[in-house]
Amino acid sequence: MWDYSEKVQEHFYNPKNAGAVEGANGVGDVGSISCGDALRLTLKVEPETEVILDAGFQTFGCGSAIASSSALTEMIKGLTLDEALKISNQDIADYLDGLPPEKMHCSVMGREALQAAVANYRGEVWEDDHEEGALVCKCFAVDEVMIEDTIRANNLHTVEEVTNYTKAGGGCSSCHEGIENILTRVLAEKGETFVAGGAAVAKPAAAKAPEAPKMGTLARIRKIEAVLDSIRPALQADNGDVELVDVDGKNIYVHLTGACTGCQMAAMTLGGIQQRMIEELGEFVKVIPASKEALVSMEG
Amino acid sequence: MSDIYLDNNATTMVDPAVFEEMKPYFCEQFGNPSSLHSFGNKVGFALKKARKQIQDLLGAEHDSEIIFTSCGTESDSTAILSALKAQPDRKEIITTVVEHPAVLTLCEYLETEGYTVHKLEVDSKGRLDLDKYKSLLSDKVAVVSVMWANNESGTIFPIEEMAQMAAEKGIMFHTDAVQAVGKIPINLKESAISMLSLSGHKLHAPKGIGVLYLRRGVRYRPLLRGGHQERGRRAGTENAPAIVGLGKACEMAAEHMAFENTQVKAMRDRLEQGILAAVPHCFVTGDPDNRLPNTASIAFEYIEGEAILLLLNKAGIAASSGSACTSGSLEPSHVMRAMGIPYTAAHGTVRFSFSRYNTMDEVERVIEEVPSIVAKLRKLSPYWGENGPVENPGEAFAPVYA
Numbered sequence: 069m070w071d072y073s074e075k076v077q078e079h080f081y082n083p084k085n086a087g088a089v090e091g092a093n094g095v096g097d098v099g100s101i102s103c104g105d106a107l108r109l110t111l112k113v114e115p116e117t118e119v120i121l122d123a124g125f126q127t128f129g130c131g132s133a134i135a136s137s138s139a140l141t142e143m144i145k146g147l148t149l150d151e152a153l154k155i156s157n158q159d160i161a162d163y164l165d166g167l168p169p170e171k172m173h174c175s176v177m178g179r180e181a182l183q184a185a186v187a188n189y190r191g192e193v194w195e196d197d198h199e200e201g202a203l204v205c206k207c208f209a210v211d212e213v214m215i216e217d218t219i220r221a222n223n224l225h226t227v228e229e230v231t232n233y234t235k236a237g238g239g240c241s242s243c244h245e246g247i248e249n250i251l252t253r254v255l256a257e258k259g260e261t262f263v264a265g266g267a268a269v270a271k272p273a274a275a276k277a278p279e280a281p282k283m284g285t286l287a288r289i290r291k292i293e294a295v296l297d298s299i300r301p302a303l304q305a306d307n308g309d310v311e312l313v314d315v316d317g318k319n320i321y322v323h324l325t326g327a328c329t330g331c332q333m334a335a336m337t338l339g340g341i342q343q344r345m346i347e348e349l350g351e352f353v354k355v356i357p358a359s360k361e362a363l364v365s366m367e368g
Numbered sequence: 369m370s371d372i373y374l375d376n377n378a379t380t381m382v383d384p385a386v387f388e389e390m391k392p393y394f395c396e397q398f399g400n401p402s403s404l405h406s407f408g409n410k411v412g413f414a415l416k417k418a419r420k421q422i423q424d425l426l427g428a429e430h431d432s433e434i435i436f437t438s439c440g441t442e443s444d445s446t447a448i449l450s451a452l453k454a455q456p457d458r459k460e461i462i463t464t465v466v467e468h469p470a471v472l473t474l475c476e477y478l479e480t481e482g483y484t485v486h487k488l489e490v491d492s493k494g495r496l497d498l499d500k501y502k503s504l505l506s507d508k509v510a511v512v513s514v515m516w517a518n519n520e521s522g523t524i525f526p527i528e529e530m531a532q533m534a535a536e537k538g539i540m541f542h543t544d545a546v547q548a549v550g551k552i553p554i555n556l557k558e559s560a561i562s563m564l565s566l567s568g569h570k571l572h573a574p575k576g577i578g579v580l581y582l583r584r585g586v587r588y589r590p591l592l593r594g595g596h597q598e599r600g601r602r603a604g605t606e607n608a609p610a611i612v613g614l615g616k617a618c619e620m621a622a623e624h625m626a627f628e629n630t631q632v633k634a635m636r637d638r639l640e641q642g643i644l645a646a647v648p649h650c651f652v653t654g655d656p657d658n659r660l661p662n663t664a665s666i667a668f669e670y671i672e673g674e675a676i677l678l679l680l681n682k683a684g685i686a687a688s689s690g691s692a693c694t695s696g697s698l699e700p701s702h703v704m705r706a707m708g709i710p711y712t713a714a715h716g717t718v719r720f721s722f723s724r725y726n727t728m729d730e731v732e733r734v735i736e737e738v739p740s741i742v743a744k745l746r747k748l749s750p751y752w753g754e755n756g757p758v759e760n761p762g763e764a765f766a767p768v769y770a
C-alpha cells in the first residue's frame with residue numbers, strides 16, 4: 069500500500085468541497101486516458117473582481133486523486149483567477165505534505181482542471197499540451213514521454229546524457245535498463261543503433277577508504293563543513309539548505325531545511341551528500357537527518 | 369472486532385501447524401542436508417518426507433519430479449528458459465494475455481531476444497479460444513505456458529485438455545498453477561503436463577519457497593548451476609525449514625480440499641450474492657462456471673479501486689484491486705482489459721479472495737460495509753448523479769484527455 073501522509077489521508081477520508089458548486093460559471097473537465105482518472109472542477113467566480121467565491125470537485129480516481137482535488141479546492145477559494153493559476157503541481161503536493169512519486173500525476177490533473185475551468189470561465193478553449201507516460205525513474209519521478217522527448221530534442225545517445233538532461237537514472241540506477249530500451253527505440257527511429265557505452269561497472273564508492281590517513285577531529289569537521297558548503301548552492305537553487313548539527317564518530321547529523329525537508333527528494337539528497345562525504349573524507353560515514361520526521365530510508 | 373483478511377490470492381497466513389513443523393529446523397535441526405554427519409542427515413530425511421507430501425498433493429508419479437525453487441516466479445522462469453535452451457531450433461512460445469507478470473514480462477523480454485510469442489486472447493468471461501490455440505501448435509513452438517487459474521478473476525483454463533493437445537504435437541507444456549494448487553484437485557500422472565509451477569505462500573506455507581514439477585523424461589536445462597542439490601537441476605543449499613513447511617501445507621491442503629470446494633465456496637457465493645443484491649451497477653468478472661472456489665472479482669462501476677480499498681481498509685477489511693493506481697502503473701489490470709471491461713468499470717474491480725480461515729460472520733460484515741463505501745465514492749464521482757449514473761455517462765462527462 070502507498071505511504072500516504074496524514075494530510076493526504078485526511079483529505080481522502082473527509083474530502084472538502086465535494087460535489088458541483090451551485091451557479092458555477094467556470095467548469096473544467098480533465099482526465100488522463102492512460103491512468104483513467106478524471107476530474108471535474110466547478111468554480112463560482114465573481115465577475116468584477118475575478119475572485120473565486122466557491123469551488124467544488126467531482127473525481128473518478130484513486131485516494132491521492134481525491135485528496136489532491138480536495139486540497140486544490142481549499143487552496144484556490146478566495147484567490148483571484150490569476151493568483152490561482154500560479155499554483156503549481158508541487159504546491160498541491162506540498163500542501164498535502166508530499167505525494168509518492170508514482171502519484172504526482174494526480175496533482176498534475178488538479179492543476180489542469182483549474183486551467184480548464186479558468187479557460188471555460190473566460191470563454192477560451194483550453195488545450196492540453198501535457199502528455200504523460202509510464203513512470204521510469206522513481207527516484208526523480210521522470211516518465212517515459214519526458215525521456216523520449218528529451219532524447220529527440222537534444223540528440224542524446226547514452227544513459228549518462230539522459231541523466232544529465234532529465235535527472236532520470238541519477239538515483240538508485242535500477243531504471244537504467246528501461247532507459248537503455250527507450251534509447252534503443254528512439255535512436256532506431258533515426259536509423260541509429262544504441263551502443264551501451266562506458267563502463268559496465270561503477271567504481272566502488274569507498275574504495276580508497278581503508279588507506280586514508282586519520283584526520284584530527286577539528287580538521288575532519290572543517291572538511292565536513294567544506295563539503296556541505298560545496299553542496300549548498302545546489303540546494304539553495306531549489307529553495308532548500310543544509311546545516312551541520314553534530315558529528316559522532318561515523319555518524320554525521322545534518323538538518324535539511326526549506327524545500328528539502330518534506331520533499332520526496334530528501335532521501336536522494338541525503339544519499340548524495342553521504343556519497344560526497346565518503347569520497348572527500350576517504351572513510352565510510354553515515355549522513356543522518358537530525359530531525360526525526362526526516363528519517364527516511366536511504367534505499368530510495 | 370478483528371480485521372478481515374480477504375486477500376488470500378496475494379498471500380496467505382502460515383498455518384500454525386505448518387509453523388510448528390518448521391520450528392525445529394532453525395536452531396536445532398540446522399544442518400546442511402548434504403552433510404554426512406547426523407546434523408545434516410536428519411534434515412535430509414525431513415526434505416524427503418516433504419517431497420513426498422508435495423508429490424501426493426500433485427498426484428505426481430515420482431518424487432524426483434519435484435524440484436524446490438525459491439518462489440513461483442523462479443519456477444516459471446526456469447521452466448520457460450529451460451524449454452528454450454533445450455530446443456534451440458524452436459523459437460516460438462504460446463501463452464495468454466492474462467498470465468501473471470512472472471510469465472508475461474519474461475515473454476516480453478524474450479521477444480526482444482528474437483523469440484516469437486503468441487499471446488492467446490480471452491473473451492468477455494476470460495475464456496480461451498481452443499481452435500485458435502490448436503492452429504498455433506507447430507514444430508516451431510518450444511513451449512506452451514498457460515496458467516491453470518487466473519489470480520485476478522479466478523477463471524480456470526482447461527489445462528489438461530490443452531496439455532494433451534500440445535503433447536499430440538510433441539510440444540512441451542508448462543502451467544503456472546500457483547493459484548490452483550491446493551484449491552482444486554490436480555492429478556499430474558494422469559495428465560500430459562510437462563512442467564508446473566507452484567508457490568508456497570499461496571497455500572499457507574511461508575513465502576520464498578516454490579516448486580517446479582518436471583515430468584520424468586522432459587528435456588531440461590537448469591537455471592542455476594553449481595551444487596548437486598535437486599539432482600543438479602537447481603543448485604543452492606535447500607531452504608530446509610520452508611521446504612518442511614511446504615510439505616506440511618500440502619498435506620493439509622489435501623485434507624481440506626473438500627472443505628475448500630464446499631464451505632469456502634459457499635462463503636464466496638454468499639458474498640457475491642449479498643453485494644450484488646445491495647449495490648446497484650456492479651457485476652462479477654470472469655467465468656462463473658469455471659472458477660476457483662475462493663475468488664470473487666467484482667467490478668464497481670464509476671468509481672476507482674484504490675479508493676475503495678482504502679475505505680475498506682479503514683473498515684478493517686483487506687482486499688485487493690486491479691486498478692492502475694494500486695500497482696503504480698498507469699494501466700488498469702491487463703486481465704480486466706483483456707476481457708473487454710470498460711475503463712469506468714475496470715478501474716473499480718475489487719478482488720475478494722478467501723481461505724479456510726474465513727468465516728460466514730466475516731462475510732456478513734463485509735456485505736454490510738460495502739454498500740455505504742461504494743455510495744460514498746459514487747457521490748464524489750463525476751459519472752454519478754443524484755440516484756444513479758448520470759444519463760449517458762460517456763457524454764455528460766467527457767473530459768479532455770491527456
Ligand SMILES: Cc1ncc(COP(=O)(O)O)c(C=O)c1O
Nearest residue numbers: 439440441468470519546547567
Ligand atoms: C499466477 C501467479 N503466478 C506466479 C506468482 C508469483 O509467485 P511468487 O510470489 O512465489 O514468485 C503469483 C503470485 O503472485 C501468481 O498469482
